[in-house]
Structure formats: structure tokens, C-alpha cells
Amino acid sequence: MSPKNASQPTESELEILQVLWTDGPATVRQVHERLQRPVGYTTVLKLLQIMAEKGLVTRDESERSHVYAAKHKREATQKKMVQDLLDRCFSGAADQLILQALSAKKLSAAELAEIRTMIDEFERKRTE
Template sequence: GAEPDRSGEAEVAKRRPIVFTDRELDVMSVLWRLGSGTVAEVREELGDVGYTTVLKILQILEDKGHVAHDAEGRAYRYRPLVAPEDAGERALSRILNKVFHGSLDLMVARLVSDRSLTADEIARLKEIIDELEPGDAPAEGEGRGR
């Protein structure tokens, strides 16, 4: 059949605030990992959630503009419209502003004090900090991954 017109889907997803409940994030995590999935496939990955619960979560995510579906036989195949990096960036920004009142140094200190860092992780964090100039931030859409 003809490919559905998806020209506006990504744009709509970008404009909406990205806020997930824990269960929504569980479902999104499966879709990001698989690329797409039916209700049955997502449920199988989650293991402890009923079919109708997964269906309802996917419908809510679709209403919020975070996923879209395509018909596949009698089932729908859902796919994410939001990249995990975008969701993570927005979530971190909310935590920074709402929990740490904009104090990045306090947030980072809290993150690293909650777990034991390996020597490699400490070295990598030092590299990232050394590369920064005051007021510097990664370019739009550009991460600082490994």
C-alpha cells in the first residue's frame, strides 16, 4: 500500500512538552529499543503488564503526540515520534530547574555522590569539563556521548 503522509508528525512531537509517567517511560523505552512494536510485542518485553494496560498507555502516548501507529493486519504497529535524547534532555532540564533551582553544580554533585564512579568514568568527566569553555553548551541536537 501507499506510505502514510508523515510530514508533520515529527514537528508536532517537537512542540509538545515531553513528560512521561514511569509506565509511559517503560513503554517508550521498549519502542526506542525495538524501533516499533505491537501491543503484544511491547507487553512481552515488559512482562508484568496486562494487554489492556499497554494498549491504554500507547493510546495516551499517541494522544500526547509521542507515538504514532500504522495498521499491520488486524493489529497496530506503534513507533516513537520522540527521540530518547530529546526526552532525556527535557527531563534533565525539568529536574535541574524544579529540584536543584537551576544549580547545575549541585545536580552533578548529587548524581556522582549517589554511586561509585570507576576511574574511567572520572577521567571522562574531567575530559568533558576540560573541553568546556565558560558559557559553552553543546550545539542543538548534539550530545556529549562517549
């Protein structure tokens, strides 16, 4: 892993972050119980320790059971991950990334309308 994306979460770390973003700060046991797939308790503990070292989570050691929280908001992490994907896979070409994202799954008319509304809103904010 290059230093540039050293703080990028792995797939397993992202699963843990999803729990923390959705449910808020939690102990290892609480995270372990809320994961969507079977993972050993010690694996969750080790992942959270690594995530703390990487700066992905904070650890409150004031209680017997340490409480972990996501260090960054979901949107900030998503933005950083998309920027990394944009740079590495699309040489910064946002239009190509968007075209690939749109073609990756069949969108409903409602989803397409919502995307058009978001683009219009984005353009409106840029011109203000």
C-alpha cells in the same frame, strides 16, 4: 500534572519508550512481550493510547495491528526531563544537579575519567 510537563512520560510510559527506542516501532503485543516486568496486555494498550494522546508516540493505523513508535529520540526526551528536574528541584543550578548525580552512586576511576573527558569535550565545543 501541570501543563508544562504534561508531555513528560510517567515511569511506566518511560519503560515503554525504552522498548521502542531499543527495538524500534512495535505492536502492542510486541511491546508487551519485551517489557522487563509483568504488565497486562490491556494495560500496555491503554498506556500506548494515552502516550499517543500526549504526543509521546505515533500510531500507524494502516495495518490491522497498530504499530507504535517513539515520537522523539531518546536524547531529546532525556534532555527535556533533565531540564524539568533542573528547574523544579535545583532552581536551575546545574552544578548542584551534577554534584547530586555524582554523589548518588560510587563511580569507578574509569567512569570519572570518562566524565572528565566529556566535560573537556563540552568545553572545547563551546569555545569553537
